[in-house]
Each structure stands twice: as C-alpha cells, then as structure tokens.
Amino acid sequence: MPDGSKVELDSAITVNCSFAVELLDWVREDLPGIVSREKGKLARLTGVGGHACRPRNGVTGAPISEHATGNALDIGGLQLEDGRFVSLVGSAGATRSIRAELKTSACARFKTVLGPGSDASHKDHLHLDMRQRPRDYKICQWNIE
Ligand SMILES: [Zn+2]
16 A cells, blocks of 8 residues: 555455456555545455456346456445444444445446345345446446445
8 A cells, every 4th residue: 555554355356457456546546545544444354356267247138247357346335444444335333434435436436336235145245347348338236235
C-alpha cells in the first residue's frame, strides 16, 4: 500500500496482468480512503476467487465466464486492522455507507459489478470483471441494503 502496509488476500488467486493492474489500483487508491472514513484501515480481502475455468455461474452450456481468462475477481468482504469486518453482502448498519462508497468506486473502475440483488448467483459475494463490450457498455448491479 502507499503507506508501506500490506493488504492480504485470504487465499492466493490468479488473474491476468491487466486485471491485476485494475485490482491493485482499486485496492491502493480507492479502498484506503473509503475505509478510513469509518476510522478503519484495510488488512485483508476475504472470500476472494480469481481464475476458474468454467461457464458463467457454473451453468453448463452458458457462455464462458470472465473467470476462465483470469479477468474477474469474486470478493466477500473487507477485514479491517481493528478486527471489524465489512461484509459486502450483509445488512449491518455500520457498514452500509462503506458498501455504498465501494459500489461507486467499483462501478467506476470495473466493466462489470454484480452483487446482491443482481441475480441468485451473486447473493453472497461481489463479482468484478473487465469484460469489454461494444461502446464500452458497463454493468453495475448491486443493491445496497
Ligand atoms: Zn465471479
């Protein structure tokens, strides 16, 4: 991180190089400011998933997932240094403002943001990817409770 601290992932993931750059920029440039407004400091990204060779949502016959080319990240929450956990899918009142800011920043950086409220496959995690679509069309679907 810019201040020399480290942010861990709860498991090692593989993503492609251009996605890794986007992800690092989001983590280094956007997340510290968002969590600091709650007087928190980011320690770990939890529930992370990267490369997975499968069709979308694991549905046989569906188009190939962005995860299959390492162009996507799944994430469940943010662990703060003081022990607090910011669930990206829960409805805890204390973290609602953080989730709202995370949605704004994620939707500005990534081409696809799918969270709770988008479809049944994303009710328990946030999906971020850099899928290119005609006319740079982006999808931002995440209902903040
Ligand atoms: Zn995903």
